[in-house]
Amino acid sequence: MAASSANVESVTRILNERLLQLGFEVYPLKIGWYNSVLPPSLHLPYRDDNLAVVVLSTPGMFEEAFLPFMENSGCKGLSDPIDQCVRHCVSTAVSQCFPGQKVDVRYDYELLPSRRPKFLAQTAAHVSGAAFYYQQSDVTDHTWATKKMFGVCVHPKFGGWFAIRALLVFEEMTVGSEMVQPVPPDCVPTREGRIQLLEAFNFHWKDWSYRDIIHPVQTYSQKQRDYFTTPPAQRFALLKTWGFLQREDERPT
Numbered sequence: 001m002a003a004s005s006a007n008v009e010s011v012t013r014i015l016n017e018r019l020l021q022l023g024f025e026v027y028p029l030k031i032g033w034y035n036s037v038l039p040p041s042l043h044l045p046y047r048d049d050n051l052a053v054v055v056l057s058t059p060g061m062f063e064e065a066f067l068p069f070m071e072n073s074g075c076k077g078l079s080d081p082i083d084q085c086v087r088h089c090v091s092t093a094v095s096q097c098f099p100g101q102k103v104d105v106r107y108d109y110e111l112l113p114s115r116r117p118k119f120l121a122q123t124a125a126h127v128s129g130a131a132f133y134y135q136q137s138d139v140t141d142h143t144w145a146t147k148k149m150f151g152v153c154v155h156p157k158f159g160g161w162f163a164i165r166a167l168l169v170f171e172e173m174t175v176g177s178e179m180v181q182p183v184p185p186d187c188v189p190t191r192e193g194r195i196q197l198l199e200a201f202n203f204h205w206k207d208w209s210y211r212d213i214i215h216p217v218q219t220y221s222q223k224q225r226d227y228f229t230t231p232p233a234q235r236f237a238l239l240k241t242w243g244f245l246q247r248e249d250e251r252p253t
């Protein structure tokens with residue numbers, strides 16, 4: 001099918017109708033915005049004017065999507081339960097909202113055969129305007145010498161209390177020049193703030209202080225904190241203490 005002009009507002013509205021109540025947010029972007037900041041080896045193999053949507057999970061996702069997913073025994077096998085839940089929510093929304101449309105859904109945890117991630121989540125979040133991506137290059141005259149500091153996105157409402165989960169590429173939908181690239185809110189504008197943020201994310205990420213670099217409107221609930229501070233291998237045992245995974249065929253061995 002030839003590419004057809006997309007109504008960006010209607011695509012985001014339809015997705016939001018399904019996903020907002022599950023604790024996700026969606027932000028549209030053009031593939032060209034993403035590819036233009038990356039070297040050719042990391043480009044997505046689509047047209048510059050192809051429509052894509054980046055999907056974030058907010059603090060609400062745990063209670064609004066994950067616990068009900070576990071309750072309904074949606075979790076099967078040994079792969080990460082949160083990843084299974086996100087995949088279930090996003091793929092169901094896409095197939096029900098856009099039946100017959102070619103949509104390439106890429107998840108944050110998926111790797112290409114080259115071992116590279118299937119998409120760079122932080123770059124996608126930044127160019128869509130969802131969350132500013134603070135990188136080493138955003139701090140002038142820093143003192144980290146030759147050390148590589150990993151960058152981190154900050155959401156204007158949730159600070160660091162969110163995750164970037166998926167990129168949907170609408171292979172048959174294009175958008176025109178009327179779609180203007182939004183600038184993400186620069187919520188950490190000072191040099192000192194950016195140094196504090198990057199140091200917290202790189203050297204103390206386990207204490208989660210980087211998440212509070214701005215005053216967030218909502219953070220993870222105590223139950224969600226308990227889940228994410230539990231090492232991944234012990235999360236199945238924790239889920240059992242919460243009454244999930246009780247049926248024989250769902251119990252990991």
Ligand code: B12
Nearest residue numbers: 037108117119120121123126150152153163164201202205
């Ligand atoms: C591999 C990986 C890791 C690795 C390596 C980290 C890294 N950044 O390379 C390890 C295991 C160390 C790691 C650890 C963590 N990670 Co991690 N990780 C990833 C993953 C899967 C891929 C990142 C990657 O390989 N990037 C490749 C490098 C080369 O990209 P880059 O540094 O951004 O460089 C590009 C940009 O600079 C771009 N570029 C150039 N110029 C410009 C200009 C502009 C304006 C822009 C926008 C871009 C741009 O070009 C460069 C490439 O050429 C992502 C998910 C994903 N699919 O993206 C999560 C991700 C980055 N991790 C995340 C997190 C939270 C963590 C941890 C805190 C653990 C956790 N999950 O709780 C720790 C903290 C880091 C630390 N201190 O160790 C989050 C970050 C969320 C956020 N707010 O930003 C992500 C996005 C996962 C998610 N689902 O949300 N991680």
